[in-house]
Amino acid sequence: MLFPIKSASTGPMGPAETAGAKDTAGPAGPAAATISMNAQNTAASPLAIIIGKIAIPLPNDQFLNCFTINAANTIFTFPVTGTYFITYHIKATDALLMFWHIL
16 A cells, blocks of 8 residues: 655745855865876787787877887886876677786
8 A cells, every 4th residue: 555755844944044264275185197198909900819818919099198118019117106097998709708907
């Protein structure tokens, strides 16, 4: 059995209060990162993966901005120790018994 929900009646709104005193500003936060990079494998050539590991090369559309890369386009060296936001996308045609991760 369903019962209708009754809203509680409320009285009229009271008067608005005055704003409190402003406090002093806190210390400045850390500066935003000014380094970034991008690299892709847009050749879309298939990579044969047999049992074991494979490093996916990222030779195309490179924007490295202070980062260094090895000759095989598989190892990127970060210029400064810190916290980085890393994203990646891998298009697999057969994902059976596969997994990937960043080392």
